[in-house]
Amino acid sequence: MTKNQEKHEQEVMELEQKIRNEYKGNYKASAKLLELRQKEKNLVKLKKYKEAEKVKEAADILEEYERASKIGELDEILKKKIDALRNQQSKAVDALHKKITKERYQIGKNRYDDTQR
Numbered sequence: 001m002t003k004n005q006e007k008h009e010q011e012v013m014e015l016e017q018k019i020r021n022e023y024k025g026n027y028k029a030s031a032k033l034l035e036l037r038q039k040e041k042n043l044v045k046l047k048k049y050k051e052a053e054k055v056k057e058a059a060d061i062l063e064e065y066e067r068a069s070k071i072g073e074l075d076e077i078l079k080k081k082i083d084a085l086r087n088q089q090s091k092a093v094d095a096l097h098k099k100i101t102k103e104r105y106q107i108g109k110n111r112y113d114d115t116q117r
Helices: 001-023 031-043 049-115
Strands: none
Touching: 001 049, 031 049
């Protein structure tokens, strides 16, 4: 791998880590989930343990679904940002290649002109 490729991969890893850290603690339970958890607590206070267990199971399933959905959203955001970064990096590499090619052409032209004198 060239230095540029290593640098680009490092930038991608840093971006991914930064985004994951930003969204790590961002899970926010829905109103429905909060309602189910509150209902579960109330049923336990009333010593209706079987009903509370059923509500807890429903709340756990809903929470698992919501967390999975949030992870899917995070992955999509991450993919878009990484694609944008890779596109930017690609443009930078293309510009560098173009500059090098232009400079090589100019050097060759200057040498040719010098030999013609």
